[in-house]
Amino acid sequence: MNKAPLRWSDVTPRHLWLNRRAFIAGAGAAAVAGPAVAGLTYSPSAYSTSEEPNSLEEITSYNNFYEFGTGKEDPSRNAGALTTDPWSIVIDGLVDRPGSYDLADVLKDQPLEERIYRFRCVEAWSMIIPWIGFQLSGLLNRVGVQPGAKYVAFETLVRPEEMPGQQSPILDWPYREGLRLDEAMNPLTILATGLYGEVLPNQNGAPIRLVVPWKYGFKSIKSIVRISLVAEEPPTTWNMLQPSEYGFYANVNPTVDHPRWSQASERRIGAGLFGGRQDTLMFNGYEEEVASLYSGMDLAKFY
Numbered sequence: 001m002n003k004a005p006l007r008w009s010d011v012t013p014r015h016l017w018l019n020r021r022a023f024i025a026g027a028g029a030a031a032v033a034g035p036a037v038a039g040l041t042y043s044p045s046a047y048s049t050s051e052e053p054n055s056l057e058e059i060t061s062y063n064n065f066y067e068f069g070t071g072k073e074d075p076s077r078n079a080g081a082l083t084t085d086p087w088s089i090v091i092d093g094l095v096d097r098p099g100s101y102d103l104a105d106v107l108k109d110q111p112l113e114e115r116i117y118r119f120r121c122v123e124a125w126s127m128i129i130p131w132i133g134f135q136l137s138g139l140l141n142r143v144g145v146q147p148g149a150k151y152v153a154f155e156t157l158v159r160p161e162e163m164p165g166q167q168s169p170i171l172d173w174p175y176r177e178g179l180r181l182d183e184a185m186n187p188l189t190i191l192a193t194g195l196y197g198e199v200l201p202n203q204n205g206a207p208i209r210l211v212v213p214w215k216y217g218f219k220s221i222k223s224i225v226r227i228s229l230v231a232e233e234p235p236t237t238w239n240m241l242q243p244s245e246y247g248f249y250a251n252v253n254p255t256v257d258h259p260r261w262s263q264a265s266e267r268r269i270g271a272g273l274f275g276g277r278q279d280t281l282m283f284n285g286y287e288e289e290v291a292s293l294y295s296g297m298d299l300a301k302f303y
C-alpha cells in the first residue's frame with residue numbers, strides 16, 4: 001500500500017488530463033451541471049494506488065449497469081435520462097435513527113476523499129478509477145448500528161420509465177447487494193459520489209454508489225436508494241440468479257476460478273491490443289487491509 005496521499009493529477013499523464021478537460025467542456029457539460037461545474041472539494045488519501053488511472057472516457061464508456069441495458073455501451077447511451085435530483089435514501093432495519101434521508105443529509109459532515117482504486121470485474125477486465133467518496137462507516141456510525149445487525153443490504157432505484165433495462169426481467173429488480181457488517185465498516189469501503197474530481201456520471205451510478213475494491217465489481221452497487229441493517233445474510237442479485245457462479249462474498253481471488261473461466265489474470269482496459277493480460281492479485285491487491293476479515297474461512301467454499 002502506498003502511504004503517500006496521492007492525487008489523480010499526480011499520477012495521470014498530461015494527455016489523459018487534457019482529454020478529461022475536453023470531455024467536461026463538451027459532452028459531459030450537460031451531465032455535470034450545478035455545483036459540479038466548480039468541481040468537488042476533497043482530500044487525497046493514503047489508500048490510493050500509484051498506478052495510472054484509466055481515462056475518463058474509458059471509465060464512462062465501458063460500463064456494466066443492466067438497468068440501462070446489458071451492452072457495455074448501453075449505460076453511456078441511455079443513462080443520461082435518469083433524474084438524480086431530488087434523491088433520497090431510506091436507511092432502515094436495525095438502526096437507532098431510521099428514516100428517509102435526502103442526499104444532502106446523507107452527505108452532511110462526511111469528509112470527501114479521493115480514492116484511486118483498482119477495480120476488477122468478475123468478467124476478468126479491470127480499470128484504475130479515481131473515485132471521490134466517503135467511508136461507509138461514517139454514515140453507519142451516524143445513523144447508529146444496533147447490536148443485532150450483522151449485515152448491510154443495499155438496493156438500487158427501480159424506475160423503468162427512466163431505466164429501459166428494467167422493462168425486461170433480465171434481473172429480478174431491484175438490483176440488490178450486501179456486505180457483512182465488518183466488511184461495510186472497513187475503511188476501504190466507500191460510498192462514491194464522484195470521479196475525476198466531478199460528480200458521478202449517471203452511467204457510473206449517480207448520484208451515489210458503493211465501491212468495495214477487494215471484491216468483484218458486481219458488489220459495488222449503483223444508484224442506491226435503500227440501505228438496511230439486518231441480522232441475516234441478505235439476498236443479492238447475482239447470487240440469486242446463479243448461485244454456483246456468484247457467491248455472496250465475491251472476494252477477488254486468483255486461485256478460485258469462475259466455473260466458466262479462469263480468474264488468475266485480467267485484461268486492463270486501455271492497455272491496448274498488445275497490452276496483454278496481467279496477474280490478478282489476491283483481494284485485488286488489498287490483502288494487507290482485508291485478509292484478517294476472512295481468517296479461518298475456506299475461501300473456495302465462501303467464494
Ligand SMILES: Nc1nc2c(c(=O)[nH]1)N[C@H]1C(S)=C(S)[C@@H](COP(=O)(O)O)O[C@H]1N2
Nearest residue numbers: 063064065066121156175217218220221222
Ligand atoms: N445497480 C447496478 N449496480 C451495478 C451493476 C448493475 O448492473 N446494476 N453492475 C455491477 C458490475 S457487474 C460492475 S463490474 C460495476 C461496473 O461499474 P462501472 O460501470 O462504474 O465501472 O457496477 C456494478 N454495479
Ligand SMILES: [Mo]
Nearest residue numbers: 121122217218
Ligand atoms: Mo462486473
